[in-house]
Amino acid sequence: MAASDSEFNPDLLLAHKLPETRYTYNERDVAIYALGIGACGQDAVDSDELKYVYHKNGQEFIQVLPTFASLLSLGSLTEGLELPGFKYDPSLLLHGQQYIEVYKPLPSKASLINKVSLAGLQDKGKAAILEIETRSYEKGSGELLCMNRTTVFLRGAGGFSNSSQPFSYKNYPSSQGLAALLYRLSGDYNPLHSDPNVAKFAGFPRPILHGLCTLGFAIKAVIKCVCKGDPSAVKTISGRFLTTVFPGETLVTEMWLQGLRVIYQTKVKERNKAVLSGYVDIRGLSSSL
């Protein structure tokens, strides 16, 4: 049960304004991210993937994978957030879901202003589910590049509201081995992904893989198999992390087309277990598929 010093007050919570944050990245960050989700990992001259890590054929800019958008919100979140009347133990936090809308192809370097808001909070008794929405605007032009909705599953933080009518708030319609050590260089340094003692304390036999790393692998496979290697075809991405992945496990992504929606499921091959499922909406498909 969540420890709350002050009485839980939904009005106070919903009126609470979260601070704006800033995020700047460059081509080096873009390339390190792509390597962290396995770009060119099988073949250093992979003709579909070299563009994510190198100025292939003299291209002016390194191309940015749409899941890079998920990093833009992290700067504002990994420090944690203060919400009035609500407490949680950060060591028991798990990334539950990620939803991303990409409004235009991401530039290979940018300075951004993130507007952060509370998109949802649910009391599940044994856990609380918190949803944070981050809208990332290009500094200067003020153009909105993308939106991330990050869902965190806060084990042990439920029970903060009236148990006969548990609190449930959503401000949007509901329609919608080395790996971790390399991936953390993209900015998520949570020791849950690298330190065996921290992982043990959190209830895992060894460090677990970042959810956004698994998501990156999965969406890269969708771009390769369905979008013919064109990352700008991706409009929205949704994914739910079903169970933990351990670094070194083999990820296999299966996908099905449903109109302009790709339904996908990622499994860990060694355990034949589904670890991630979701969908990708794409801008258009050529008839030759």
Ligand SMILES: CCCCCCCCCCCCC/C=C/C(=O)SCCNC(=O)CCNC(=O)[C@H](O)C(C)(C)COP(=O)(O)OP(=O)(O)OC[C@H]1O[C@@H](n2cnc3c(N)ncnc32)[C@H](O)[C@@H]1OP(=O)(O)O
């Ligand atoms: C004030 C707080 C501020 C915090 C701000 C911090 C922001 C942090 C930034 C982002 C995160 C960065 C840190 C990254 C961490 C990671 O990457 S962790 C690794 C990736 N994640 C995982 O490996 C999690 C894998 N999933 C699981 O282990 C399980 O699914 C689970 C999350 C533990 C839940 O399983 P279980 O306890 O068995 O739940 P259930 O009993 O099945 O369901 C209970 C209710 O919860 C709903 N639910 C279940 N799973 C999820 C999910 N993944 N996301 C969202 N909701 C989920 C489920 O529907 C149930 O609801 P009801 O049906 O209404 O009862």
